[in-house]
Amino acid sequence: MNAFERFNIRSLSPTMIAQWDACPAALILRRMYGVKGKANANMWRGEAVEGGLQFWLHNRDKADSMANAKALAVDVFWERAGGEVSEETEKAAADVPAMVEQAVIAATDRAARVMGTQFGVEDFLDDVEAPIYGKIDFIFEDKSIIELKTTTRCPSSLDNVSMSHRWQAAFYAKARGHKVDLTYVTAKKWAMFEVFPDDPSLALMRRAAMSLQKALAKCDDADTLLRSVPLNVESFYWDDDNRPAYEDALDGKLKALVGPGTESLAAQGIITFGKHANKHISELPASYLDWLMNPKLSDGGFYDVPKELQEAIAEMREAA
DSSP, X not given: OOXXXXXXXXXXXXXXXXXXXXXXXXXXXXXXXXXXXXXXXXXXXXXHHHHHHHHHHHHTTSTTHHHHHHHHHHHHHHHHHTTOOOHHHXXXXXXXXXXXXHHXXXXXXXXXXXXXXXXEEEEOOTTOSSOEEEEEEEEETTSOEEEEEEOSSOOSSGGGSOHHHHHHHHHHHHHHTSOEEEEEEOSSOEEEEEEOTTOTHHHHHHHHHHHHHHHHHHOSSHHHHHHTSOOOTTSTTOOTTHHHHHHHHHHTSSOOSSSTTSOOTTTTTBOOSGGGTTOBGGGSOHHHHHHHHSOBXXXXXXXXXXXXXXXXXXXXXXXO
């Protein structure tokens, strides 16, 4: 069992490595204590603009493709917002149509058809014991790649982009053996930077991953690890929900879900597979729980649901 497997980490991602580098306490709370990060308007804006560009790429020959792409993007934004209305969400939503237009302008010269969106890739870094997995925003039939970012301030050069974004693009370039066009859009302009498979930032990404690997190997449990790392409360990754969770963890009120000395996730009633991965059984619809108890497949076979998970479901239902 390697250092990552001790803490039920089967794969890494460029974002996860960046989070460890910038705000390790937030990563530990999320991955080992189950503290879920809070979505925000900037995230919804990014998903919305990506959805608008995706629509346009598939309908670019139609006269109304731009207008429909903008309308769809706005709908996606408010769907993700889930009814939350604030000054922040209103401002982010107002920028979405113009950002879609800038994204379309940036992608207009693509002659090849889009082959896939959120295209999964996996690769390794030297001496890092876990594979690294990520999803490419747009990959085209000529192998070209666009990694799309929305922002209110467009970087002026590749050296000025966030390290997290650069690591993402560099890893995708390495995994696919092809340069990535790291593309930023604001409501008024766009910028595109080429990131190649041998981008020097990969060396820093590897060092950060090795640092995480070493920390996991040396610590006996999540509590020790959490007490050993800095907070960096000014980081992008630290939000208002982290502080009470952090204090509860240090006081022993919040227990780690994974790591040496903990029960398996299945025994704790946590799903580790499928569309409900990382959710607790108390969050799931009764119909899905029924299927977990009798997981018959369409071909007549059965899905291998952990026995411990079924026992946790039975105990929850009995207690109710």
